[in-house]
Amino acid sequence: MDNFIVSARKYRPATFQQVVGQTAITATLQNAIRNNHLAQAFLFTGPRGVGKTTCARILAKTINCENLKETIEPCDACESCESFNNSASFNVHELDAASNNSVDDIRTLVDQVRIPPQVGKFKVYIIDEVHMLSQAAFNAFLKTLEEPPAYAKFILATTEKHKILPTILSRCQLYDFKRIQVEDISKHLAYVAENEGVAAEEEALHTIAQKSDGALRDALSTFDQIVSYSGDSITYKNVIENLNILDYEYYFQVTDFIADADLSQLLLIFSEIIENGFDGQHFITGLNEHLRNLMVIQDPATLQLLLASPSVKERYREQSARFSIPFLIQAMEVCNKYDLSYKTSNNKRLHIEIALMQLAKIGNSDIQQTTQPIAKPKPREDKKPFYVSSEPKESKPEPKTTDTPKDAETKNESFNKPLAEPKESIAKPKPPGPKPQIDPSPKEEGNGRKIKNISIKASLNALKKKQEEVEDDDVPAITTAFDQEKLNDTWVQFTNSYQKDSPSFSHAIAKHMPVLKEGFVIEYQVDNILIAKDILNVTALLEYLKDELNNNQITLKAVVADNKKEKIAYTDREKFEEMAKKYPGIIALKDQMNLELEF
Ligand SMILES: [Zn+2]
Numbered sequence: 269m270d271n272f273i274v275s276a277r278k279y280r281p282a283t284f285q286q287v288v289g290q291t292a293i294t295a296t297l298q299n300a301i302r303n304n305h306l307a308q309a310f311l312f313t314g315p316r317g318v319g320k321t322t323c324a325r326i327l328a329k330t331i332n333c334e335n336l337k338e339t340i341e342p343c344d345a346c347e348s349c350e351s352f353n354n355s356a357s358f359n360v361h362e363l364d365a366a367s368n369n370s371v372d373d374i375r376t377l378v379d380q381v382r383i384p385p386q387v388g389k390f391k392v393y394i395i396d397e398v399h400m401l402s403q404a405a406f407n408a409f410l411k412t413l414e415e416p417p418a419y420a421k422f423i424l425a426t427t428e429k430h431k432i433l434p435t436i437l438s439r440c441q442l443y444d445f446k447r448i449q450v451e452d453i454s455k456h457l458a459y460v461a462e463n464e465g466v467a468a469e470e471e472a473l474h475t476i477a478q479k480s481d482g483a484l485r486d487a488l489s490t491f492d493q494i495v496s497y498s499g500d501s502i503t504y505k506n507v508i509e510n511l512n513i514l515d516y517e518y519y520f521q522v523t524d525f526i527a528d529a530d531l532s533q534l535l536l537i538f539s540e541i542i543e544n545g546f547d548g549q550h551f552i553t554g555l556n557e558h559l560r561n562l563m564v565i566q567d568p569a570t571l572q573l574l575l576a577s578p579s580v581k582e583r584y585r586e587q588s589a590r591f592s593i594p595f596l597i598q599a600m601e602v603c604n605k606y607d608l609s610y611k612t613s614n615n616k617r618l619h620i621e622i623a624l625m626q627l628a629k630i631g632n633s634d635i636q637q638t639t640q641p642i643a644k645p646k647p648r649e650d651k652k653p654f655y656v657s658s659e660p661k662e663s664k665p666e667p668k669t670t671d672t673p674k675d676a677e678t679k680n681e682s683f684n685k686p687l688a689e690p691k692e693s694i695a696k697p698k699p700p701g702p703k704p705q706i707d708p709s710p711k712e713e714g715n716g717r718k719i720k721n722i723s724i725k726a727s728l729n730a731l732k733k734k735q736e737e738v739e740d741d742d743v744p745a746i747t748t749a750f751d752q753e754k755l756n757d758t759w760v761q762f763t764n765s766y767q768k769d770s771p772s773f774s775h776a777i778a779k780h781m782p783v784l785k786e787g788f789v790i791e792y793q794v795d796n797i798l799i800a801k802d803i804l805n806v807t808a809l810l811e812y813l814k815d816e817l818n819n820n821q822i823t824l825k826a827v828v829a830d831n832k833k834e835k836i837a838y839t840d841r842e843k844f845e846e847m848a849k850k851y852p853g854i855i856a857l858k859d860q861m862n863l864e865l866e867f
Pocket residue numbers: 332333334335336342343344345346347348349350
């Protein structure tokens with residue numbers, strides 16, 4: 269390591285094309301150069317480490333290049349380019365306003381501005397952290413900025429745009445640098461690793477990228493740090509040890525235990541986490557993030573919000589099948605509550621343990637009943653089962669169909685998907701009894717998870733199988749007639765009695781009354797399509813309606829409510845009609861007096 273150069277410097281981009289994750293900005297700058305519309309002063313704003321100074325230097329180099337390429341990139345060969353590359357150009361002046369913020373510093377700079385360039389076309393002044401300039405320095409600078417000589421360009425850079433005086437802002441062309449995307453950073457890290465001959469796990473680079481919060485420079489220095497610690501190969505384990513990150517394995521385990529409502533395992537695993545030196549708040553915020561990820565992966569629309577490597581995404585997808593959206597929301601509320609009150613708690617460990625107890629409790633009330641009644645029948649003494657019955661068929665005198673909702677909106681993909689593992693397609697109802705013991709050690713990846721995952725898959729399979737059976741048996745249709753009123757009553761009964769099972773679901777569907785349509789189609793409004801996609805709860809609802817209304821031909825159709833559609837009377841005629849609806853006397857009056865409507 270005789271000549272070690274930090275990666276952030278070694279891989280500092282030398283052309284616009286090499287700049288990572290700021291294509292909008294580099295393209296605009298290149299366009300301005302191409303069209304000769306370059307401003308005299310620029311303000312580059314944005315978080316630290318995202319390429320502001322780098323872009324400023326490339327801009328300075330490009331506009332001074334003697335053989336500018338067609339692509340508006342510096343040639344990297346001419347005299348000017350070479351002096352830039354060796355940091356020996358007289359045409360670029362950098363001032364770090366964080367340490368040189370006095371009037372004198374600015375005066376020296378202003379004096380230099382007066383001297384035209386000896387070689388090249390432009391003199392470029394880069395003032396970093398410009399918001400640190402003192403008031404007096406700002407004022408001294410303003411004059412120069414107002415009437416700069418044609419050969420002078422100013423590039424001001426700051427992380428704190430709001431601290432820049434409006435008089436300065438109005439004289440600059442603004443460029444907002446964004447945080448660099450995790451994907452872009454990890455791609456760049458992979459490139460650096462390859463060039464450095466470092467074998468790096470994708471997972472590891474992704475974690476570094478995530479931890480760097482959009483700053484490429486930070487990501488590169490973390491990368492260097494880990495390389496110096498672990499040599500020529502970087503693994504995910506190296507990274508989390510080095511950065512003191514709690515292994516996501518823990519979160520996968522914890523959420524599985526929550527789903528199982530296995531409080532003892534939860535407490536044990538939390539104890540292990542504490543012993544490894546992580547604090548409770550770190551854990552609870554991480555858990556919350558994990559739950560959030562389980563939620564966003566359930567909808568293709570929000571999938572992009574999940575920042576993880578493909579293999580971890582697959583894990584999330586697998587685990588998310590165990591949870592309904594309302595459950596996840598409830599669990600996140602619990603985590604959030606305990607996160608917020610963490611600081612004020614006297615016994616921090618107990619504080620998080622209570623949170624875990626609450627999570628296990630919702631695991632018990634929601635998940636157990638929504639996902640497992642088929643695979644693991646739970647005795648329900650006083651209540652009629654809302655779910656697809658797991659009792660033997662003979663015990664029911666009336667034939668029963670377990671049709672899933674026909675409507676595309678309410679159909680869950682899992683039903684359409686052919687199952688990958690045929691061995692799992694035979695649902696084996698587990699006898700109610702002790703759960704399979706799961707090794708709490710996070711080092712042993714995923715065995716427990718697989719065992720447990722069968723429960724949800726099995727539930728769905730059982731449901732599907734039962735449906736097929738029913739179809740085979742050719743069950744006679746029961747089409748007892750019922751009216752809207754009866755439907756409303758049954759709907760209310762369901763929402764009331766279902767409170768205990770899933771408060772969020774019953775609340776969501778209680779908001780709007782259903783509408784009975786032809787052919788026993790029941791149209792119901794939801795505020796959010798995710799409610800209609802909550803297949804287990806929707807199936808429970810459908811089964812309940814079929815039972816109570818004694819009609820097995822009922823289908824549910826979800827309609828996403830458009831909240832904005834409330835009709836407002838705008839025109840005179842609409843206003844009149846609104847009034848007439850309220851006071852029918854108006855029409856009589858109009859007729860009586862022989863009035864004509866003029867609108
Ligand atoms: Zn050049």
